[in-house]
Amino acid sequence: MPMRNGLPHLLPAAVLGIACVTSFILLLTFRPHVPGEAATAAVLDAILLWDSLLPRAAIALIAGAALGLAGALLQRVLRNPIADASTLGIASGAQLALTLGLGFLPLLTGISRELIAFAGGFAAVAIVLVLSWRRGLDPVTVAISGMIVSLIAASLSVTLVLARGEYAMSIHVWGAGGLNQQDWSGVISLAPRLAAGILAAALLLRPLNVLALDDSSARSLGVALHGVRFSILVLAVWLSASVTATVGIIGFLGLAAPTMARFCGARTTGQVMMTAPLTGSAVLFLTDCLTQLLGPGFSDLVPTGAATALLGGPLLLMLLPRVHGFSAVTATADAASRQVRKPAVTLALLALALAIIFALALGLSPRDQGWSVATGPLFSELLPFRLPRILAAGGAGAMLGAAGFIMQRVTGNPIASPEVLGVSSGGGAGLTAALFLFSVPSPAIMLLGMALGSFAALLVMIAIAGRSGFSAERLLLAGIAISAFCMAIVSMVLAQGDMRSYILLTWMAGSTSRAGAFEAWTAIITLIVLTAPLFLMIRWLTILPLGTGLSRSIGLRVLPSRLVLAVLAALMTAISSFLVGPLSLTGLIAPHLARLIGLQKLHHQLAAAILIGAGVLMMADWLSRVVIYPYQVPVGLFAALIGGPYLLWLLGLKERSS
Amino acid sequence: MLTAAAALAAARTLRAQEAGPRVATLDWALLETLLAIGANVVAATELRQFRQVAIEPDVPEGVTDLGLRGTPNFEVLRFAGPDLILNSNFYAWANPLMSRIAPVETHSIYKPGESPYILAEQATLAIGERLRRPAARGMVEELAARLDRYRGLFARGDGRPVLPINLGDARHYRVFGSDSMFGEVLKRLGLANAWTGATSYSAMAPMGIETLASMPDAWIVLIPPHPEDAFATLTESAFWKALPAVRENRVLTVGSINPYGALPAASRFANLLAEGISRVRNG
Numbered sequence: 008m009p010m011r012n013g014l015p016h017l018l019p020a021a022v023l024g025i026a027c028v029t030s031f032i033l034l035l036t037f038r039p040h041v042p043g044e045a046a047t048a049a050v051l052d053a054i055l056l057w058d059s060l061l062p063r064a065a066i067a068l069i070a071g072a073a074l075g076l077a078g079a080l081l082q083r084v085l086r087n088p089i090a091d092a093s094t095l096g097i098a099s100g101a102q103l104a105l106t107l108g109l110g111f112l113p114l115l116t117g118i119s120r121e122l123i124a125f126a127g128g129f130a131a132v133a134i135v136l137v138l139s140w141r142r143g144l145d146p147v148t149v150a151i152s153g154m155i156v157s158l159i160a161a162s163l164s165v166t167l168v169l170a171r172g173e174y175a176m177s178i179h180v181w182g183a184g185g186l187n188q189q190d191w192s193g194v195i196s197l198a199p200r201l202a203a204g205i206l207a208a209a210l211l212l213r214p215l216n217v218l219a220l221d222d223s224s225a226r227s228l229g230v231a232l233h234g235v236r237f238s239i240l241v242l243a244v245w246l247s248a249s250v251t252a253t254v255g256i257i258g259f260l261g262l263a264a265p266t267m268a269r270f271c272g273a274r275t276t277g278q279v280m281m282t283a284p285l286t287g288s289a290v291l292f293l294t295d296c297l298t299q300l301l302g303p304g305f306s307d308l309v310p311t312g313a314a315t316a317l318l319g320g321p322l323l324l325m326l327l328p329r330v331h332g333f334s335a336v337t338a339t340a341d342a343a344s345r346q347v348r349k350p351a352v353t354l355a356l357l358a359l360a361l362a363i364i365f366a367l368a369l370g371l372s373p374r375d376q377g378w379s380v381a382t383g384p385l386f387s388e389l390l391p392f393r394l395p396r397i398l399a400a401g402g403a404g405a406m407l408g409a410a411g412f413i414m415q416r417v418t419g420n421p422i423a424s425p426e427v428l429g430v431s432s433g434g435g436a437g438l439t440a441a442l443f444l445f446s447v448p449s450p451a452i453m454l455l456g457m458a459l460g461s462f463a464a465l466l467v468m469i470a471i472a473g474r475s476g477f478s479a480e481r482l483l484l485a486g487i488a489i490s491a492f493c494m495a496i497v498s499m500v501l502a503q504g505d506m507r508s509y510i511l512l513t514w515m516a517g518s519t520s521r522a523g524a525f526e527a528w529t530a531i532i533t534l535i536v537l538t539a540p541l542f543l544m545i546r547w548l549t550i551l552p553l554g555t556g557l558s559r560s561i562g563l564r565v566l567p568s569r570l571v572l573a574v575l576a577a578l579m580t581a582i583s584s585f586l587v588g589p590l591s592l593t594g595l596i597a598p599h600l601a602r603l604i605g606l607q608k609l610h611h612q613l614a615a616a617i618l619i620g621a622g623v624l625m626m627a628d629w630l631s632r633v634v635i636y637p638y639q640v641p642v643g644l645f646a647a648l649i650g651g652p653y654l655l656w657l658l659g660l661k662e663r664s665s
Numbered sequence: 666m667l668t669a670a671a672a673l674a675a676a677r678t679l680r681a682q683e684a685g686p687r688v689a690t691l692d693w694a695l696l697e698t699l700l701a702i703g704a705n706v707v708a709a710t711e712l713r714q715f716r717q718v719a720i721e722p723d724v725p726e727g728v729t730d731l732g733l734r735g736t737p738n739f740e741v742l743r744f745a746g747p748d749l750i751l752n753s754n755f756y757a758w759a760n761p762l763m764s765r766i767a768p769v770e771t772h773s774i775y776k777p778g779e780s781p782y783i784l785a786e787q788a789t790l791a792i793g794e795r796l797r798r799p800a801a802r803g804m805v806e807e808l809a810a811r812l813d814r815y816r817g818l819f820a821r822g823d824g825r826p827v828l829p830i831n832l833g834d835a836r837h838y839r840v841f842g843s844d845s846m847f848g849e850v851l852k853r854l855g856l857a858n859a860w861t862g863a864t865s866y867s868a869m870a871p872m873g874i875e876t877l878a879s880m881p882d883a884w885i886v887l888i889p890p891h892p893e894d895a896f897a898t899l900t901e902s903a904f905w906k907a908l909p910a911v912r913e914n915r916v917l918t919v920g921s922i923n924p925y926g927a928l929p930a931a932s933r934f935a936n937l938l939a940e941g942i943s944r945v946r947n948g
Contacts, residue, residue, distance in 0.1 A: 047909060051878045051879075054907045059874075185873065187836040187875060188875075189835065189899065189902045190902040295813070392762060392765075520739075522867075636738070637741040639732055
């Protein structure tokens with residue numbers, strides 16, 4: 008490959024190469040040997056070497072190359088330095104399709120895994136691109152849509168796993184991307200695909216170079232732009248989905264490979280295209296050797312795919328300066344055109360609606376035949392089961408509404424929310440740590456772990472954002488990076504398949520059915536303690552979105568006020584994600600609806616966001632326990648299924664207004 | 666209204682005298698114990714899945730399904746009207762809520778560092794005493810005697826260790842160690858468990874399939890349920906065909922068993938193992 012810049016750039020490549028060779032030699036030397044009589048052991052050792060260790064090394068190289076190439080192609084075609092099978096939702100879409108296909112529709116077993124995975128991955132990427140199409144596939148929009156689609160797909164997979172009980176746990180284990188091989192069939196099926204992919208990429212090299220220019224100059228050069236883009240996209244999705252179908256999700260390798268390629272001196276499109284598969288191979292190979300070397304005996308330390316996913320977060324942070332969104336999303340973008348004359352009446356109506364939902368959730372439920380309204384002694388007997396979960400859901404919703412409101416004001420960005428900024432996932436990492444330190448932690452310890460996790464995530468966010476001057480887009484991308492990192496930690500524990508993973512799965516799906524007096528009181532007390540001070544901070548919330556310079560000139564101490572608000576938001580997020588899981592998206596929806604109904608004054612908007620958040624989650628909680636009665640859908644997932652389409656609609660709406 | 670309620674209560678008392686108190690449980694191990702000793706079970710969790718995975722004992726049609734084990738529906742439990750709820754340490758978080766419906770008694774079978782077989786025996790006897798079901802003692806004694814009988818049978822066998830595993834996919838499996846119910850049964854049958862390494866809570870997962878080669882002497886006992894395509898893909902692979910256990914016909918696929926079961930699961934495992942191994946041995 009052409010390396011015109013000479014020695015300094017060859018150094019990282021050489022280091023990577025030497026590390027790979029060394030670790031492979033170490034692996035061959037120190038690989039565990041089969042016990043027993045010498046003759047049998049020798050035969051078995053040979054089998055292990057030829058039918059397990061070597062195909063595994065080969066599949067690491069091939070899968071790494073395929074993902075590296077797919078990543079480079081996606082980044083080029085979408086002109087997005089953070090495009091990758093993980094950020095675009097391809098991997099989780101493929102996983103959801105496989106979970107569905109293998110677990111629920113046994114008739115599909117005739118169809119190849121590749122095809123199912125491709126369908127799922129392509130559907131996911133199609134949704135992401137449709138969401139961001141009108142915004143010219145702006146990298147920030149693409150990344151956010153990708154993250155939301157990934158979250159929803161992942162939570163649907165989790166729900167399917169939970170619904171099937173232990174049976175489907177294996178699908179999740181497999182989904183974490185262990186590279187174990189028992190013959191050469193994986194290599195045989197994947198290698199030709201990679202070869203075809205490389206060939207196709209080589210043929211598309213010239214149009215790819217043209218694509219590096221902007222659309223109009225590309226069109227004037229006579230390239231059938233959309234055709235080329237579409238075929239490259241299909242190629243990249245096909246490569247990624249094939250890898251997912253063969254070995255599971257290998258997180259963020261498509262992001263790592265081109266970055267490493269550039270680090271090793273690749274500059275032009277051609278160079279990156281040639282170097283990315285090589286670095287992808289090297290990174291996956293090295294990770295796989297290390298997890299085998301460090302694991303006890305024959306076992307791996309962690310699934311390889313989960314280990315590479317740990318790279319995702321830091322890499323995204325590193326790439327932040329390279330991302331230029333060309334249409335910055337601002338808080339005014341969705342300001343409502345209509346105004347409410349009497350905000351007090353509107354708020355009263357919202358409160359009334361909340362009361363009606365509350366009464367409905369408390370009284371009405373299906374029975375064996377038809378519906379029944381609980382009255383009298385029956386009502387008071389059911390109260391202890393219904394009231395805590397309704398209060399927990401409502402309190403969590405209210406806090407998410409307030410947290411989302413703060414985050415949107417502080418960042419000046421309407422898409423900011425606890426879920427998008429990675430604060431919820433930080434709580435997940437904290438919960439994981441608590442589960443490791445205490446085998447059976449009490450709810451209070453789990454809550455503490457989550458609060459600390461959310462804090463840590465938020466502190467990292469503040470540090471990063473502080474350096475980039477709290478630019479709205481940087482903040483969102485940093486949030487996605489932190490989310491990715493925390494979820495990688497969570498999925499490593501999920502892959503253990505023990506009781507801890509069951510607790511984590513339950514948390515991820517977000518269920519209020521366990522809520523008792525502790526959860527209800529936690530929700531109510533923290534809601535009052537944490538939201539009441541907000542109404543005294545309206546001035547900060549008014550000024551902060553105007554930007555750092557203006558805020559300072561008005562005499563606001565920007566950093567302390569942001570910190571106080573951020574700490575409040577982090578606490579509210581941690582507590583509500585403890586109660587309803589990390590993915591409800593209520594923190595996104597509630598403040599939006601508060602603006603959309605036409606409230607102008609900030610304290611009215613805040614109050615409305617709180618009321619709406621509470622109402623949305625109470626409603627979701629009620630629906631979650633009646634739709635497949637007596638089985639229950641996790642409420643967090645249910646709310647995410649409402650929030651996801653809303654985001655879709657919102658992104659479309661912004662397009663029309665701008 | 667009052668008379669109707671009184672009549673209902675009277676009918677309930679009458680039935681209670683025949684069939685014993687109405688019991689409900691969230692835990693599958695307790696469920697199978699209750700069913701096996703003929704208790705009057707009115708509600709339990711995930712019955713559809715239970716019928717597929719545990720298979721025995723039969724769940725009568727009248728038992729109410731409480732939903733998923735992780736998210737049981739307490740209102741349905743309340744409507745089922747149990748007199749007594751049995752719970753295990755797995756679902757201890759539900760005790761405060763359930764104790765509003767009926768008294769809750771805890772019988773745990775899986776505790777870190779303790780033998781699930783001994784705990785299952787204790788739980789069975791305690792539940793039998795509590796519900797006045799003499800069948801409980803009968804079951805404990807009969808199973809112990811049967812395991813002894815099988816022990817004699819296996820003593821005439823090849824003396825090889827047994828590796829009880831459950832396939833996750835074609836490349837991963839989980840292994841049941843000495844502290845699992847299957848491991849305990851093997852011990853009582855005089856068979857060695859081929860897996861001597863660490864386990865986390867009785868099963869170790871996921872193990873790479875290549876580790877099967879590190880136990881060349883063992884009988885491989887596959888315990889379903891496993892994914893449809895995993896078994897087919899695995900058995901076609903060169904690695905699988907080269908394994909000593911496969912070449913020497915020491916692989917056994919038994920019926921589906923609840924891996925976190927109590928004595929009925931232990932009994933089912935022992936029966937299937939004895940039957941399977943003698944079937945393989947006799948060609």
